[in-house]
Amino acid sequence: MLWFSLVGVVAMAWLGWRPLARRMIRWKLGPYKVTVSKTDPALPRMVPTPKKVAVIGGGLAGIAAASTLGARGYAVTMLESKHYLGGKLGSWEVELKPGSKEWVSHGFHAFFRHYYNLNRFFDSLGLRKNFRAISDYRVLRQNGGEVSxxxxxxxxxLNLMALRNVGMYRYAEVTKAPTRHLMTIFLEYDPVTNARLDHMSFAEFARRAEVPEQLMIAFNTFSRAFFADEELMSMAEMLKSFHTFYLGHDGGLIYDFPTKDYEETLLKPIRAHLSSLKVDLRLSTPVNTLERIEDGYVVNGERFDKVVLATDVVGANHILGKAGGLEKLHAQFSKLKPGQRYSVTRLWLDKQARQELPVFVVTEKLKVLDSITFYDRTEDESAAWVKANGGSVVELHCYAVPEGMPEEEVKALFFEELKKFLPELQGATILHQNFRIARDFTAYHVGLAADRPAVETGFPGLYCAGDWVKLDFPAMLMEAAFASGMVAANRIFAEDGLQEELVESVPLKGMLAGIPESSARKKLLGLT
Ligand SMILES: Cc1cc2nc3c(=O)[nH]c(=O)nc-3n(C[C@H](O)[C@H](O)[C@H](O)COP(=O)(O)OP(=O)(O)OC[C@H]3O[C@@H](n4cnc5c(N)ncnc54)[C@H](O)[C@@H]3O)c2cc1C
Known part of the structure; x- marks a missing residue:
């Protein structure tokens, strides 16, 4: 039956009956949005007597938990180790030269339209009025070409079929064995069957499937967006990411971005919102100790009824690796590990790149450069700098720094590769530079999914949130972080007999989930 519908839809698209094919697919995927919370309107919304909750970590996960709990009358204290709110969305000032300060951040972020929970929160605060849509999703090729x-x-x-129109594959390449036995797997996302592929890297899958060379450009770009080289990226995580970002909704690859600095567009209004909910925001306050006591928890020596642990993987491992009374969790959290190092550098240059490129472009990686953002065309503050000084402001990302590469080499290669992809920048001089390298991002590497902690820890009143947490629905990166914070708040509501808050997701399974696997596929994947 499923194969029948697949063949039917492909035939319709082939015959030019796209509107009908689109309607059928939308109906099948229901329509691209499902509710994953249980809202019982008979239950009260507000907590009758305020309970003290510690939210550890002020990234998106912590913000989601704190704002959801604060709105229901909980007395929330947010403890954040950095001097700014927002975690990886945070923003801070740097002095370029005496008297000249600029805001920088962890890096340009793409806000996708299917980030249902994050977007609802932003809309409730009116934040998306300062967002603009990217004009194109473009990859710069090593040979000087571009793919749009x-x-x-x-x-x-239909979007998979459309990849052929931009030269990503030929029908002959994907209909031959072994490719045809494996490629439909991207449409069959199912968390249970997926889990079997967590021990295979995406690169290994691609070798077994003989994925066409051109198509690998699109796939590798995807893999690196999860901060992992293709040899390390888990195939299970890769399938989830494809479902979440490309095959589970009809938003395509177009996304939005803020037109002013994150501090101005996002963090200042969010701080004001948390303050209106009486959240006690304590910045520059790292949590070093967490202890379970009979009627709650002690965090840095202060008693709380409940705790939401919303740090990054490094912080979670550090805190729970030695937390008192929580020994059962130690082993699980010791397996949490960050991915490879990543690096972000902002350059203030005396020259400009060509203007017809979209504001953010991805590269077919040489050694380090993964993406380029033209900041003077995204944010007003950088545009003002260029107006006053000429030149341009660009940001370069490397999502997976080669192991052992010294920082000075990363810096030098960034600039060298930038000029290779944008030859018009030959002869440019770096006037100012803000360079960062870090290792605190969630690893989506082979073999880690099974041990990933869930929101529930098994201890009453203690919940986890963050983009590293295992959810019951497909979400990744910022949306996973935000949604997990809401789920943590919902678990606290359930504990206290309150109504849950609405949490939504892209479809839980792919269009072709449930199709019986051919023996050829099982053999190729070593699943027999
Ligand atoms: C360069 C870059 C580009 C990205 N681009 C995108 C993108 O385009 N789209 C997208 O969806 N996602 C993107 N991401 C990923 C996205 O930023 C994250 O998935 C998301 O912000 C994670 O939120 P979080 O709350 O889970 O964690 P974090 O933002 O890491 O927040 C955790 C917080 O916990 C704090 N903390 C740690 N230890 C302690 C402690 N002991 N005590 C107190 N506080 C502590 C940290 O300081 C931090 O503020 C990007 C990330 C980076 C780095």
């Missing part, structure tokens, strides 16, 4: 994904058909499955 922006104008592609956005309906799932």
């Amino acid at each position: 994904f922006g104008e592609l058909e956005s309906t799932p499955m």
